[in-house]
Every structure is written in C-alpha cells, then in structure tokens.
Amino acid sequence: xxxxxxxxxxxxxxxxxxxxxxxxxxxxxxxxxxxxxxxxxxxxxxxxxxxxxxxxxxxxxxxxxxxxxxxxxxxxxxxxxxxxxxxxxxxxxxxxxxxxxxxxxxxxxxxxxxxxxxxxxxxxxxxxxxxxxxxxxxxxxxxxxxxxxxxxxxxxxxxxxxxxxxxxxxxxxxxxxxxxxxxxxxxxxxxxxxxxxxxxxxxxxxxxxxxxxxxxxxxxxxxxxxxxxxxxxxxxxxxxxxxxxxxxxxxxxxxxxxxxxxxxxxxxxxxxxxxxxxxxxxxxxxxxxxxxxxxxxxxxxxxxxxxxxxxxxxxxxxxxxxxxxxxxxxxxxxxxxxxxxxxxxxxxxxxxxxxxxxxxxxxxxxxxxxxxxxxxxxxxxxxxxxxxxxx
Amino acid sequence: xxxxxxxxxxxxxxxxxxxxxxxxxxxxxxxxxxxxxxxxxxxxxxxxxxxxxxxxxxxxxxxxxxxxxxxxxxxxxxxxxxxxxxxxxxxxxxxxxxxxxxxxxxxxxxxxxxxxxxxxxxxxxxxxxxxxxxxxxxxxxxxxxxxxxxxxxxxxxxxxxxxxxxxxxxxxxxxxxxxxxxxxxxxxxxxxxxxxxxxxxxxxxxxxxxxxxxxxxxxxxxxxxxxxxxxxxxxxxxxxxxxxxxxxxxxxxxxxxxxxxxxxxxxxxxxxxxxxxxxxxxxxxxxxxxxxxxxxxxxxxxxxxxxxxxxxxxxxxxxxxxxxxxxxxxxxxxxxxxxxxxxxxxxxxxxxxxxxxxxxxxxxxxxxxxxxxxxxxxxxxxxxxxxxxxxxxxxxxxxxxxxxxxxxxxxxxxxxxxxxxxxxxxxxxxxxxx
Numbered sequence: 001x002x003x004x005x006x007x008x009x010x011x012x013x014x015x016x017x018x019x020x021x022x023x024x025x026x027x028x029x030x031x032x033x034x035x036x037x038x039x040x041x042x043x044x045x046x047x048x049x050x051x052x053x054x055x056x057x058x059x060x061x062x063x064x065x066x067x068x069x070x071x072x073x074x075x076x077x078x079x080x081x082x083x084x085x086x087x088x089x090x091x092x093x094x095x096x097x098x099x100x101x102x103x104x105x106x107x108x109x110x111x112x113x114x115x116x117x118x119x120x121x122x123x124x125x126x127x128x129x130x131x132x133x134x135x136x137x138x139x140x141x142x143x144x145x146x147x148x149x150x151x152x153x154x155x156x157x158x159x160x161x162x163x164x165x166x167x168x169x170x171x172x173x174x175x176x177x178x179x180x181x182x183x184x185x186x187x188x189x190x191x192x193x194x195x196x197x198x199x200x201x202x203x204x205x206x207x208x209x210x211x212x213x214x215x216x217x218x219x220x221x222x223x224x225x226x227x228x229x230x231x232x233x234x235x236x237x238x239x240x241x242x243x244x245x246x247x248x249x250x251x252x253x254x255x256x257x258x259x260x261x262x263x264x265x266x267x268x269x270x271x272x273x274x275x276x277x278x279x280x281x282x283x284x285x286x287x288x289x290x291x292x293x294x295x296x297x298x299x300x301x302x303x304x305x306x307x308x309x310x311x312x313x314x315x316x317x318x319x320x321x322x323x324x325x326x327x328x329x330x331x332x333x334x335x336x337x338x339x340x341x342x343x344x345x346x347x348x349x350x351x352x353x354x355x356x357x358x359x360x361x362x363x364x365x366x367x368x369x370x371x372x373x374x375x376x377x378x379x380x381x382x383x384x385x386x387x388x389x390x391x
Numbered sequence: 392x393x394x395x396x397x398x399x400x401x402x403x404x405x406x407x408x409x410x411x412x413x414x415x416x417x418x419x420x421x422x423x424x425x426x427x428x429x430x431x432x433x434x435x436x437x438x439x440x441x442x443x444x445x446x447x448x449x450x451x452x453x454x455x456x457x458x459x460x461x462x463x464x465x466x467x468x469x470x471x472x473x474x475x476x477x478x479x480x481x482x483x484x485x486x487x488x489x490x491x492x493x494x495x496x497x498x499x500x501x502x503x504x505x506x507x508x509x510x511x512x513x514x515x516x517x518x519x520x521x522x523x524x525x526x527x528x529x530x531x532x533x534x535x536x537x538x539x540x541x542x543x544x545x546x547x548x549x550x551x552x553x554x555x556x557x558x559x560x561x562x563x564x565x566x567x568x569x570x571x572x573x574x575x576x577x578x579x580x581x582x583x584x585x586x587x588x589x590x591x592x593x594x595x596x597x598x599x600x601x602x603x604x605x606x607x608x609x610x611x612x613x614x615x616x617x618x619x620x621x622x623x624x625x626x627x628x629x630x631x632x633x634x635x636x637x638x639x640x641x642x643x644x645x646x647x648x649x650x651x652x653x654x655x656x657x658x659x660x661x662x663x664x665x666x667x668x669x670x671x672x673x674x675x676x677x678x679x680x681x682x683x684x685x686x687x688x689x690x691x692x693x694x695x696x697x698x699x700x701x702x703x704x705x706x707x708x709x710x711x712x713x714x715x716x717x718x719x720x721x722x723x724x725x726x727x728x729x730x731x732x733x734x735x736x737x738x739x740x741x742x743x744x745x746x747x748x749x750x751x752x753x754x755x756x757x758x759x760x761x762x763x764x765x766x767x768x769x770x771x772x773x774x775x776x777x778x779x780x781x782x783x784x785x786x787x788x789x790x791x792x793x794x795x796x797x798x799x800x801x802x803x804x805x806x807x808x809x810x811x812x813x814x815x816x817x818x819x820x821x822x823x824x825x
Contacts, residue, residue, distance in 0.1 A: 082770040084787055086481065086759045091766070115517045118541070119766035122735045125545050126774050133544050138562075139514040140538035145565030152558035153540070311520050311536060318528075340481050342762060346521045349477040350528065 006042040008035035008217045012225060017232040024209040024225075027216075029258045031072035031093075033103050035216045039065045045165060046105040050094065050120065051253040052113050052278035052307055054135065055296050057181050057286075058158050060219060061173035062165035067105065068215025068279065069094045070255055073370045082123060088340040089368050090254035091116050098128055107164045108132045109157070112139065113253065113309040114343050133160060141301045141312045150297035158293065174292035180219050182285040187226035188214070192280075194233055196271050196328045200240045202233050204248075204265030204273075205258060212255075214279045244268045244388050246363075247325045249351065250336030250344055251275035252307040256367045263378050264334065267385050272328040274307065281305050308347035317347060318354035325360060332361040332388060334381075339368045361388055394654065402656060405615075405644040409623040412640060416630045421502035423449045429508040429578060432526060435629050436702045437513030437727040439537060439570065441594050441710075441719055444633035445587045446574045451507065452629055453522070456499055457488035461674035461791045463500045470792060484760040484791030486522045493529060509577045510534040511570065515541075515699075515727050516763045535573055537566050539727040545736050548728065551721065564720035588712050591719065593638040595709040600641035601628060602707030607648040608692050609748050611665075612657025614648050617691040618668055619681050628701050663688025664812055667744050669695050669737060669771075670756035671764055673801075675793040683802055684754070687809040692748045695733045695740060699764075703729035734764050738771050738778070745779055752812055753783040758790045782815065784808040 009027060012020040027035065036046060047059040048069045056066035071090035079096035097103040107130060110121035118134060125132035135157050138146040158169050191210060194202050210229065214222045246268045250256075255275065264270055284303045287295045306312070306320040325333055335351050337344035348364060355362045363384045365377065392400075423430050431448040433439065435455070443450055460466040469491025470484055476494060478487050497504040507526050512519040514536060523534040540559045542548050549556035571582050604624070608614050615621065624644065631637025651657070666684065668691045673680040684691070698705045703726030711718035733740045741753060755772050757765030765787075772785055786804050788796045 082773065084757045084765055084769045084785075086787075087762065087766060112514065112517065112541070115761075115763035116766045118517070118731075119735055119762070122545060123767050123770045126738075126770060131544060134541065136540040136543065138538055139520065140536045140566055143538070143562070143566045143569055145562045146538075149540075149558060149562035152555070156543070156555055156558075308521075309517070311524060311534075316528075337479075342482050342518055343521055345479040345482050346486070346518075346525075348479075350524070352477055 006039055006044055006218065007221055008038040009213065009221060009225070012229075017229065017236065020229060020232075021206045021209065024213060025205060025258070028209040028212040029073070031074040031102070033067075033072075033097070033216060036065065036067055036103050039218070040104060046103075047161065047164070048098075048103065048105040048108045049135075050108075050110040050113075050117055051090070052111065052309060053137065053281040053300070053304070054109060054111060054278065055154060055157075055300070056219070057174060057177040057292075057296060058154065058161055058169065060177040060180065061169045062161050062167055064106070064161070064165050065218060066215075067103065068212075068276070069097070069103075069108070070212075070215065070276070071369050072097060073257055075370065082127065086340055087116055088254055088338050089370060090338065091120055093369065095120070095124060095127070098124065106130050107161065110134050112136055114341075116342075131160070131164065133157070137300070139311065141310070142314070147294070147297050147301050150300060151291070151294045154293040154297055171292050174296075175288055178286045178288055178292055178295070180223065182288070183223050184214065184219050184226070185280070185282060185285065187223060187230060188280050190230050191226065192272065194230070198240075199245065199269035199271050200238050201236045203262075204270035205262040207270075208258075208261050208275055211276050211279060215276065242389075244331045244385055245271045245329060246332050246334050247271060247321070247328055247330045248273035248275065248334045248336065249321055249324075250334070250338070250348070250367075252277045252309065253344070254338035254341060254369050256336060257369060257371055259374055260367055260371070260377070263374050264381065267378070267381050270334075271330050272324050274305075277305055277307055308343040318350050321351055322354065322358055322360070332363065332384075335362050335364045337366050339366050397650060398654070398656065401647045401650045404647050405640075406620060406623050408640055408643065409627050412631060412636060413623070413626050417502040419449055420451060420505055424497055424503035424505035428505065430505040432507040432510040432523070434512050434516070434519050435625075435700045436515030436519075436730045437537060437539065437723060438629060438632060438702060439511045439513075439723070440632040441587070441590055442567065442570055442574060443511065444590045445583060446578045446580055448509070448574070448578065449505070450630065451504060453489040453492075454485050455626060455629065456492060456501070456504060457485040457791060458674050459501055460488050460492075460499070462677050464675065465500055466675065466791050467793060469495075480792075480794075481759075483518050483522075484789060486518060486525070488791060489522070490525060493526070506530055507532050509573065511537065513537045513539050513723075513727050515539065515702075515731050518761075518763065533573060533577065535566075535570050537563065537570065537723065539563060539724055539731075541728050541731040542736060546739070548732070556724075560717075560720050560724055563724045564717055567716060567720055567723070584715070588715055590633040591710040591712060591715055593635055594633045596638035597628065597632055597641045598704045598707045598709060600638075600645045601701060601704045603645050604641070604648050605693065605697060605705055607645075607652050610652040610657075611749070612655070612662040613665060613690050613692040613748075614651045614657060616658055616681070616685075617694040617697055618672055619677070621691075621694065621697045622672065625697065625700050628704060632704075658690050660685050660690065661688055662690045664751040664809070665690060665692045665749060667691070667693055667741060667748070667750050667753045668756065669741065669753060669768060671696060671758050671761060671790040673756065673758075673788050673796060674790050675796050676798055679798065680801070683805040687805070689809065691754075692750060693744050695737050698733040698740065699730040701730075703727055703733075705729070735767060737767070738775050741771075741775060742779060745781055750781070752808070753781055755783060755785045757785070757787050759787070759795050760789050760791055782808070782812055
C-alpha cells in the first residue's frame with residue numbers, strides 16, 4: 001500500500017530550536033488539532049484511538065492517520081449532557097471533539113483500560129455515523145494463551161481497518177510500518193535519555209509537546225522532527241541548576257493541563273514520567289522478521305511498559321515505579337491522578353505506601369485537563385520542593 | 392392440599408428459604424475464618440464457582456459483603472477506615488467497604504470473613520482487577536484474571552463457528568485450564584472431572600431456572616419485585632452456584648413462581664405501573680428507596696441488575712457434560728459477555744424487556760461508585776427515549792455512600808415522575824374515548 005506523503009506540521013521547520021519548540025507547544029496546546037484537518041484536507045482518512053496503548057502500525061499500514069484521542073483542554077459543551085456526574089473529564093472532551101466535528105474520523109477505537117473507557121465505545125457508537133469499536137487487549141497477559149489471542153485480535157482489527165480504509169493491509173505494509181515506528185520508538189527513547197541525564201537541556205513542557213505530536217501527525221513526519229530537534233537539544237548551551245529531580249506519575253490517560261507541566265518544569269526537573277505512555281509503551285524495537293501481527297502481539301505482552309490499567313504479575317506497578325525513580329536518579333515523585341479516575345486514584349494509594357516503605361519522598365495531587373488555576377498547587381509544590389532542598 | 396394451603400406454603404417461600412441459605416453461607420464463611428481454612432474471593436460477574444466448588448472452596452463475594460454493610464447501615468464506618476488509609480471519596484465504595492473490612496481483620500456484621508487463599512475474577516468490571524490487586528498485595532496470595540473478551544461493537548457479537556468467536560473461546564479455555572492448575576496448587580487436591588460434571592449439573596439447573604423465573608415475571612400482575620425479592624434470589628444465585636442446595640432452591644423458586652402465575656398472585660401491592668430498573672439499587676436506604684415507587688403502585692418487573700449481577704445466567708446457558716471444559720469456556724464467554732452487554736449496550740436489552748414485560752417506564756439509577764454500570768446511562772437514556780418514547784426517570788445517588796444519597800430530593804423526583812405517568816395515562820384514556 002502506498003503511504004500518503006502528506007505533511008501536516010511545517011511550522012517548526014527552518015527555525016531556531018527555541019522557536020521550533022514554541023511551535024510544537026502551540027500545536028499541542030491547541031484544542032483545534034489542526035494537523036488532523038490538514039491530513040483530511042489532503043484526502044487522508046483517520047482512525048481515532050483512545051488511551052492508553054493501541055497498535056498504530058496497523059492503521060499506518062493502511063495509509064490512514066492514527067490519531068491519539070486524549071481529550072482536550074476545553075469545556076465539553078456538547079458532550080456534557082451525554083454523561084452523568086462523577087466521571088473523568090477526558091471522556092467528555094474526547095466525545096465533544098467528535099460531536100462538534102472538531103476532529104473527524106472514519107473509525108474510533110477504545111480500549112478496555114477502565115470501565116468508563118469501555119462505555120465510551122458504546123456511547124461514541126450511538127452518536128457517530130462511523131463505526132466505534134473496542135480492541136480487547138488481553139487483561140491476562142500472564143496466560144500462555146495471551147499472545148495467540150492478541151495476534152488474532154490484531155488480525156480482527158486489521159480486517160476492520162481494511163474495510164474502513166478500502167484497501168488491503170499486507171504483511172509487507174505492516175513490516176514497513178513497524179520499521180517507521182521502531183525508529184520513532186528509538187527517537188523517543190533518546191528524548192527521554194536527555195530528560196534523565198541532562199534535564200536542564202529540555203524543559204518538561206517541551207519534551208511533552210514533542211511526544212504528544214506523535215499522536216497527531218504522520219509518524220514519518222514526527223521522526224523527521226525528532227531527528228532534527230534532538231541533536232539541537234543535545235548541543236544546547238544550558239546550565240544545570242540546583243533543582244530537585246522528580247518523576248511524574250499519573251499521566252497515562254487524561255493529560256494534565258499544559259500549564260501544570262510547565263509549572264512543574266519551573267520548579268523541578270521532571271526526569272521521567274508516564275505522560276502519554278501509550279505512545280511509548282513498547283520498550284524495544286518490534287522484530288521485523290516473521291509474522292508482523294505476531295511480533296506486535298509479542299512485543300505488547302513481553303516487552304512493554306506498565307500502567308495502572310494493566311495487571312501483569314511480572315510488573316508489579318509499585319516496583320516498576322520505584323525502578324523508574326531509581327533509573328532516573330530522581331529525588332522524589334509527583335503522584336498525580338486525574339479527578340474521578342478510578343484506576344489512577346486506586347494506584348495512588350499503593351504508590352504512596354510503597355514509597356513510604358522505600359523512604360522516597362512524594363507529592364500527591366489530583367488534576368483535571370481543563371483546570372486553569374494553579375496558584376495554590378504551585379505554592380504546595382514549591383513548599384514540597386523547599387522542604388526537600390533544605391531538609 | 393387446597394389452593395389456600397398451597398398459597399400459604401408456597402408464596403414467599405423463596406424469600407424465606409433464600410434468607411436461610413444466605414445465613415448458612417455466611418455461617419460457613421465464619422467457621423472457615425475461625426478455623427483458618429481456605430477460601431476463594433470471587434465476584435458476581437463470572438464467579439467461576441463451577442471450578443471453585445469442584446475443589447470445595449468456600450467462596451467469598453466481597454461485593455455482597457460490602458452491600459450488606461450498607462443495608463445494615465454501617466457502611467460509613469468501613470468507608471471511613473478506607474479513606475483514612477488513603478482511598479479517595481471518588482472511587483468505588485464497594486472496594487472501600489471491603490478494604491475497611493480487611494483492615495478490621497475481617498470483622499463484618501454478618502460474619503468473620505476469611506482471608507483469601509486465592510482470588511478469581513473476570514474483567515467484566517475493570518475495578519475487579521484493581522480490587523484484587525489490593526488483596527494480592529495485602530495477603531501475598533494469588534489472583535487469577537479470567538479475561539473475557541467482550542462485544543467489540545454494538546450488535547457485533549459472534550457465535551460458535553465464527554473464527555473470531557472460536558479465538559476468544561480458545562483463549563478462555565486456556566485460562567480455565569491454568570486456573571484449574573492453580574487451584575490444584577492452592578488446595579493440594581487433584582481436579583476431579585466427575586465432581587466437576589456434578590457441579591456443572593447443579594449450575595445448569597440454576598441457569599435454566601433463573602431464566603424461567605425471569606420470564607415468568609412477564610405475568611400480570613408481576614410475581615416478584617425485581618429490586619427487592621430479586622436481590623435475595625441473586626444472593627443465592629451467586630453464593631450457591633454449582634451446589635445442590637442452590638440448584639434445589641431455584642427449582643423450588645420456579646415452582647413458587649409458576650404457582651403464583653397460574654393463580655394470578657402478584658406482589659404485595661396492587662400493580663399500577665410496571666417498571667424496569669437500570670443500575671444498582673440504593674442500598675443505604677434500600678427499603679425506603681423501593682417504597683418511593685411502591686407507594687405509587689409501581690412495581691419493578693425486571694432489571695439489568697438481575698442480568699449482569701447474575702453473571703449473565705439470565706441467558707440460561709447449559710453446559711455440555713460430554714465436553715465440560717470446552718463448554719464451560721463457551722458458557723462463561725457468552726454469559727459474562729452478556730453481563731457486560733447489559734451494562735455497555737443496555738438499550739438493546741431494555742428494548743426487549745420493554746416489549747416482553749409491557750412496561751410503563753424505566754428508572755435509571757446511576758451511582759457514583761460504579762462507572763461500569765453508570766457511565767453510559769445518560770446517553771443510553773437519551774437514545775432510548777428517542778427510540779421507544781417510554782417515560783423514564785434519571786436519578787443519581789450511590790449504592791453504598793449515604794453522603795451522596797438525598798432521600799428528599801429523590802422523593803420529589805419520583806413523585807413528579809409518577810404524576811407524569813398518571814397524566815399520560817389519563818390523556819391516553821381520553822384519546823381512546825374520544
């Protein structure tokens with residue numbers, strides 16, 4: 001299948017690093033998702049996939065744009081009446097993007113990450129004139145049947161996507177897409193390596209924007225952006241400051257507002273995080289030999305990160321968090337959870353008890369994607385940081 | 392025996408015997424806790440009693456334990472303990488009441504609750520997984536998730552013979568075999584296929600009976616209250632699934648309901664309005680919640696609760712004893728998927744119920760605690776109203792936490808709803824006469 005060579009995000013090109021990063025931030029911060037419209041204007045089709053992990057390679061192999069549906073910092077005026085109270089914001093703003101035609105797509109796929117997300121697929125389907133599906137990622141990755149099952153499930157979604165795209169997705173197409181995404185994974189690892197080793201070279205919000213773009217522009221274009229900017233970041237002449245190093249945990253699904261990340265970046269070095277972890281979920285290259293769907297399935301089961309929405313006996317989440325903190329040589333953790341997020345709030349309790357046992361400092365907070373006032377939160381974070389610096 | 396004597400013996404027998412069995416079940420748990428015996432923690436949507444009872448494991452349903460603290464009006468004590476431990480007011484209160492129970496060393500108003508030797512769950516509710524992780528960490532005992540792939544798209548269920556269905560079924564069967572191995576390790580007992588068949592036979596009787604009982608409530612007047620009586624039946628359906636006592640209870644319940652249907656014996660009130668209930672009951676004010684409706688002559692003739700909280704047994708799936716494990720995999724897949732459908736795609740279910748049970752209205756009761764049940768209800772109701780034109784009431788509260796239960800506000804809403812129903816009926820009569 002011939003991939004479309006549409007470019008959706010040119011604003012950063014031929015600019016200084018600082019100016020390029022401003023363009024990245026502006027594009028990610030905007031609830032307009034202009035890149036998706038540009039793709040469509042060029043005749044492209046779109047598959048929206050909800051948080052956390054989705055095998056985007058299958059969509060890419062069909063020549064479609066995989067769009068990461070991650071809510072938006074806006075009021076869900078149209079979607080609000082479709083939901084009751086006591087629900088997280090990302091559900092509402094995501095649906096609002098569809099109801100308002102802000103983001104148009106040919107297929108929406110939700111994942112069984114939580115009870116609300118599974119309901120979302122049904123709600124979406126009742127309100128959109130295109131198909132809405134659930135891709136049932138295995139909830140028992142420790143079963144010896146999980147890879148076989150997942151390979152078949154990926155094949156099922158391949159058939160669905162073929163129908164929507166109107167093209168056949170061959171193994172060669174898939175292998176080609178895996179190569180593109182492998183490069184992307186490597187570049188993302190490079191970016192996070194910079195965060196961990198030399199966090200003074202890249203502000204928290206800039207790194208976040210660079211990652212988030214992966215979910216809204218063609219992956220080849222994202223690779224080009226990372227290939228260009230990462231060396232510029234490495235060559236930056238920035239001085240290390242006396243700040244504490246923190247790991248931010250709690251951004252696996254609903255995203256904290258950009259200003260919250262910016263505020264944290266002003267106060268401390270965010271040396272690792274789980275923000276948009278789904279875009280970085282596979283921790284190693286996917287092998288390019290053999291059956292591509294099998295390789296994608298095995299990679300998900302055997303070589304992937306962790307989040308509160310997956311139970312895996314090999315990856316107790318509190319141990320994974322401690323590992324993340326130690327690997328990043330962090331002084332403390334920011335344990336955040338989106339308001340009304342059942343898995344996030346539940347995991348927070350485990351994290352706090354585990355970090356207590358390990359003697360690792362942490363700051364606990366809740367957020368909502370469209371919150372706009374951070375004064376009190378900033379004061380609390382500053383107090384936490386000062387306590388650590390001057391203890 | 393005269394009809395009157397039959398009536399005295401049969402009517403209400405299910406409630407009396409259900410309550411007695413419920414007490415016996417908790418007495419068994421109490422004895423298990425005190426003797427330090429083995430027990431399995433399970434959930435209502437896919438308990439896998441079929442395997443656990445083959446190993447003679449007493450089963451603990453923490454959801455039922457938690458709701459009992461609410462019915463007995465002590466839930467707040469347990470919730471406070473969990474919240475002091477760090478759990479947010481915004482998460483499932485069933486989880487928190489259970490955490491409170493565990494932190495109190497298993498002390499519960501109905502019994503001493505044994506600690507888990509093993510936890511078995513499905514993904515029918517994602518919170519099951521988070522909940523089981525708590526015990527896994529607390530007691531270092533194994534948890535086993537039977538992953539049941541659900542319906543991928545509204546109306547897109549697949550069935551036997553379809554390659555997609557067979558892939559799902561194979562995955563479930565592999566997991567069931569792994570669960571059996573784990574149970575052998577935990578209990579030190581070899582799996583007995585003959586005993587397994589016996590357990591499946593009892594489960595078949597129960598499923599067949601449960602389906603029949605639900606159908607019988609199409610009678611006019613309806614025979615039992617899906618909200619209150621139904622909750623008693625559900626308790627037995629879950630706790631005693633796969634046991635002889637459970638099977639006999641349901642056979643006798645069918646006998647009672649058939650007798651009532653044949654003799655036109657309805658519920659204890661005169662039925663004015665036939666209602667469907669969607670959501671989970673308001674346990675903190677269980678009796679009064681029900682009276683808000685019965686005071687107006689409203690009876691609950693069916694509910695999605697009786698479907699999903701029975702793990703989809705409403706379908707009446709019967710296992711093939713000649714190929715028991717493959718058949719269990721198929722049955723669990725179909726039944727638990729159905730339980731999920733009655734929450735995520737409840738409109739199809741409700742349209743069928745509304746037709747078969749000739750209802751006057753639908754009561755939606757989303758609850759703060761449960762996103763599984765509640766997330767889609769507002770949108771579902773919107774579409775349901777457009778499609779069926781049936782009157783409905785949407786009323787939020789909780790099944791555990793009395794802090795979000797406002798009885799006066801509820802009463803106002805319910806009264807207004809029934810006034811609307813009455814007006815609608817009068818207008819319809821005028822139209823007919825005109």
